[in-house]
Amino acid sequence: MTAPRNLLSLGPRRANLAIAAVALILGILVVGQLRGQSNVPGLSALSAQELTLLIANLNDHNDQLRDEVATLDQQAAALQAATANGQTTVGSLQSDLARIKAWSGAIGITGPGIVISIRGPIAGDGIEDLLNELGNAGAEAVAVADVRIVPGVVVAGAAGDLSVENTALGDVFEIRAIGSPEILLGTLTRAGGIVSQLGVAYPDARISVSPLDSVAIPATDRNLISSHGRPRL
Amino acid sequence: MSAIVARARAIPSWQVTLSVALLALGFLIAAQLAAEGPRVRYTTQERSPLVEAAVELQNQQDALKARILDLRSKIGTLEAQGPGSAASLKDLYAQLEQARIGAGLIPLAGPGVVFKLEDANQPGAGSDALVSAHDLRVLVQELWLGGAEAIAINGERITSTTAILDIGGSILVNSAYLAAPYKVAAIGPDDMYARLQGSASFRAFVVDRVQIVGLGLSVAELEEVDVPAFAGNVTVRFGSPVESASP
Numbered sequence: 221m222t223a224p225r226n227l228l229s230l231g232p233r234r235a236n237l238a239i240a241a242v243a244l245i246l247g248i249l250v251v252g253q254l255r256g257q258s259n260v261p262g263l264s265a266l267s268a269q270e271l272t273l274l275i276a277n278l279n280d281h282n283d284q285l286r287d288e289v290a291t292l293d294q295q296a297a298a299l300q301a302a303t304a305n306g307q308t309t310v311g312s313l314q315s316d317l318a319r320i321k322a323w324s325g326a327i328g329i330t331g332p333g334i335v336i337s338i339r340g341p342i343a344g345d346g347i348e349d350l351l352n353e354l355g356n357a358g359a360e361a362v363a364v365a366d367v368r369i370v371p372g373v374v375v376a377g378a379a380g381d382l383s384v385e386n387t388a389l390g391d392v393f394e395i396r397a398i399g400s401p402e403i404l405l406g407t408l409t410r411a412g413g414i415v416s417q418l419g420v421a422y423p424d425a426r427i428s429v430s431p432l433d434s435v436a437i438p439a440t441d442r443n444l445i446s447s448h449g450r451p452r453l
Numbered sequence: 454m455s456a457i458v459a460r461a462r463a464i465p466s467w468q469v470t471l472s473v474a475l476l477a478l479g480f481l482i483a484a485q486l487a488a489e490g491p492r493v494r495y496t497t498q499e500r501s502p503l504v505e506a507a508v509e510l511q512n513q514q515d516a517l518k519a520r521i522l523d524l525r526s527k528i529g530t531l532e533a534q535g536p537g538s539a540a541s542l543k544d545l546y547a548q549l550e551q552a553r554i555g556a557g558l559i560p561l562a563g564p565g566v567v568f569k570l571e572d573a574n575q576p577g578a579g580s581d582a583l584v585s586a587h588d589l590r591v592l593v594q595e596l597w598l599g600g601a602e603a604i605a606i607n608g609e610r611i612t613s614t615t616a617i618l619d620i621g622g623s624i625l626v627n628s629a630y631l632a633a634p635y636k637v638a639a640i641g642p643d644d645m646y647a648r649l650q651g652s653a654s655f656r657a658f659v660v661d662r663v664q665i666v667g668l669g670l671s672v673a674e675l676e677e678v679d680v681p682a683f684a685g686n687v688t689v690r691f692g693s694p695v696e697s698a699s700p
Contacts, residue, residue, distance in 0.1 A: 235465075235467040235468075235471070236467070238471060239467060239470055239471055239474065242471060242474040242475060242478060243474060245478060246474055246477055246478050246481065249478070249481040249482070250481065262621070262622060262623040262630075262632035262633070263504050263507055263508065263623075263630070264504065265621055265622050265623070266504075266507075266620065266621035266622075266623070267621065268503060270620055270621040271503035271504060271506075271507055272503065273620060274507050274620050274621075274625070274630060275503065275506050275507050275510060277618075277620075277625060277628055278507065278510035278511060278513075278514060278628060278630070279510060280628070281514065281627075281628030281685075282510060282513050282514050282517060284685070284686040285514065285517035285518065285521065285685065285686060286517060287686060287688060288517075288521055288685070288686040288687065288688060289517060289520050289521055289524065291688055292521060292524035292525065292528065293524060295524075295528055296524055296527050296528050296531065299528060299531040299532065300531060303531060303534060310541075310542065310545065313532075313542075313545050313546070313549060314545065316549065317545065317548055317549050317552055318694040319687065319688060319689065319694070320549070320552045320553060320556050320558070320687055321552050321556075321694065322689050322692060322693075322694035322695075323556060323614075323687040323688070323689055324552065324555050324556035324557070324612075324613070324687075325613055326552060326555055326556075327694055327695060328694075328695035329689060329692040329693065329694055329695060330692060330693055330695055331689070331691040331692035331693055332691055333691065345591075348590060348594060349587075349590075352586075352590060352616050352617060352618075353616070355614050355615055355616035356616035356618055359614065360614065360689045360690070360691055360692045361613075361689070361692055362613070368613075369613055370613045371557065371597070371602075371603070371604070371611060371612060371613055372597045372601070372602065373597070374594045374597045374598050376594070376598060376654075398689075398691055398692040399691050400691060436695070437692075444554075444555030444556070445551060445554055445555050446554075446561055446563065446602035446603055446640060447602065448563045448564055448565070448602055448640055448641055448642060449561030449562060449563035449602055449603050449640040449680065450561065450562050450563055451554050451559045451560070451561055452559065452560040452561065452562055452679075453529070453550075453559060
């Protein structure tokens with residue numbers, strides 16, 4: 221049997237070597253791809269500065285989660301002990317109820333915080349960016365002109381035509397937030413922060429932020445219970 | 454025809470293997486390059502421990518959230534088994550359950566929509582071609598305005614304290630690190646998507662970010678959408694509750 225010349229140009233030994241080399245590269249690439257995907261996706265694209273920011277954010281948040289775990293652990297232990305002793309735990313249940321309702325907006329809340337005065341035309345998108353930054357700074361409760369911000373409440377409209385919960389805001393109104401006054405003030409007013417950004421985007425508007433020892437934020441008027449969703453208890 | 458078959462049969466098996474391997478190699482290299490997309494890859498040595506620290510902290514966060522959900526479930530069970538049979542205590546348990554549902558501490562299921570938002574597939578388009586925190590905030594706001602009652606992004610429940618932030622080319626929601634694609638699930642009325650389509654600001658978002666920049670946006674209207682519970686901190690540290698008539 222005669223074979224075409226090009227099929228014989230590589231001997232069996234060289235052919236094996238070629239296959240082995242390709243298989244090796246293939247293996248390295250597959251391992252690299254799999255290792256990259258097993259990591260948190262996208263982390264490899266972050267710069268050192270962004271990673272540092274992410275780590276600081278995760279650290280802070282994990283501390284808060286540990287506090288929540290400790291609170292819930294205590295609550296579970298108290299309930300377990302009460303069940304074992306045949307006692308009731310009305311006091312602890314009431315305090316847990318108040319804690320959840322205060323956080324969700326079902327009841328009013330007071331505490332230290334800041335007041336942000338807005339004077340001049342800003343679009344709803346800008347106010348929503350400001351509210352987002354308040355969340356980032358750890359605000360526990362926020363109200364825009366006495367309307368408590370809860371899921372579903374949106375400040376919308378073009379500059380000069382803002383409204384929240386079907387109430388026109390006008391060009392002069394206040395936003396109040398409860399949280400650490402220093403952190404809230406520092407986050408909003410830092411160089412390049414949200415207040416500076418809004419100042420550039422809306423040059424006719426004036427935004428001032430002041431710390432306060434006591435801020436009162438009302439309960440929401442909304443029904444917080446979903447009418448279309450069923451709880452999966 | 455038979456000559457072609459005979460020629461094909463004459464090709465040694467090692468050549469076939471080599472061809473397949475080279476083909477796979479080509480695909481892998483192309484996939485690797487495509488995965489880079491517009492995101493900038495940094496190769497400085499100091500990043501490796503930072504990536505490891507971030508991964509470790511994210512794992513800790515996942516474990517803490519799982520623990521919180523577990524404890525809440527345990528507390529719910531203990532309350533249900535509580536020794537109190539008095540009507541006042543039963544009423545208190547019922548109020549607690551309603552408060553937890555209202556606060557987003559209980560998962561919900563119901564009719565709604567799920568949006569999938571993806572980075573634009575345009576090499577060299579820069580950071581504008583990535584889904585940003587602002588894009589997600591706009592979508593969430595549009596859904597609220599369209600009547601949504603519960604929303605989650607990649608499993609992170611949106612609450613009154615949620616911040617959605619850019620971090621590099623990815624996004625933090627409730628301080629959880631999320632990467633594209635982003636699935637925004639919302640429970641709400643049957644006409645929620647129709648309301649969105651009728652919204653001028655939603656249409657402007659679709660034109661600006663999807664049609665012009667090329668972000669991927671798909672939507673499914675479903676009879677059953679799952680929105681998980683918020684697994685974060687609900688303790689107010691600075692504020693004090695003011696007891697008043699509940700809404």
